[in-house]
Amino acid sequence: MLYQGTSKFQEVEVVRTVPFGSLLITDGLMQSSEHDEYVYHESLAHPALVAHANPKRVFIGGGGEGATLREVLRHESVEECVMVDIDGDVVDMCREHTPFYSAGAYGDKRTRLIIGDAKEGLANEPDGSFDVIIMDLSDPLDGGPCYQLYTTDFYRLLSKKLAPGGIFVTQSGCASVRDAHHVFSPIHHTLTQVFPKVYGYTMCVPSFTSEWGFNLAVNDTSIDLSGVDADETLKKRGLEMKFYDTVSHRRMFALPKPLRTLIDNEKRVMTVENPLFMCSTDTHAGIFDQES
Helix, strand or coil: CCCECCCCCCECCCCCCCCCCEEECCCCEEEEECCCCHHHHHHHHHHHHHHCCCCCEEEEECCCCHHHHHHHCCCCCCEEEEEEEEEEEHHHHHHHHHHHHHCHHHCCCCCEECCCCCCHHHHHHCHHHHEEEEEEEECCCCCCHHHEEEHHHHHHHHHHEEEEEEEEEEEEEEEECCCCCCCCHHHHHHHCCCCCEEEEEEEEEEHEEEEEEEEEECCCCCCCHCCCCHHHHHHHCCCCCCCCCHHHHHHCCCCHHHHHHHHHHCCCCCCCCCCCCCCCCCCCCCCEHHHH
16 A cells, blocks of 8 residues: 545545556545556547647646646647646645656646636636547546536536537546446437537556546537547657557547447436436456555
8 A cells, every 4th residue: 555545525545556556546446557547548638639630728627646637738739738626635645646647747837727626617717718628537426526527517518618629528437348338328428419429439448447438529520530540640749659549549439339339229318417327336446466
């Protein structure tokens, strides 16, 4: 055990494991691991950033460990990244005990960090403010702080904050064939109630012991995520990723038949009055032997 504490919102632990290095755990659920966090964070951030021709202003909801912020700031076109996380204790803990996540991003002059509610933080920004909005939130859990940020109410607010040609992406829980029906497909269907075009995509994150889901939405229907040439854009921007490239992009957006069928048949809409919650399974628990 490298760290153990309790914030106003959750219990937080950092443990050292043999296969995945340091693990960040909140309320008993594994959030990310030192050795493969780049798979998740590159998959979350870069499809949207690469698909946008010139991302200048970016908003991140959640993401307290700082890794999503780190990835956003790799794009030199970004002039400001507003990050709002509700748990300042987690931000401080990660800066002290797991600095490899943020890699100095919190000290970047383009970062504007706000400790507070992501909905309120986004509501305080002018309409049409952001080229890319990224929600790197905890899963929608009953009694958790984030479930309202997966609803039509929030997505309507968020849609107004996107600039013309803006792109929104959110982590969307476990997307294995077994578990995708819990929140991945409902989030996708919920987004279709607000946005004219929604893409679901997935990637296997080894430490999550599962395929993990993301949903990306746009107001501009001319934006085509399926045809993105990530390699060309990354080269123009002087970037080379550990994981994300054109082949990986195509793999992420090529959903298997069971997930496509699930999305096509999904009818549930997540609202504040009728939320849905990620079930309490062991798919994201990160149960590993600790290193002695």
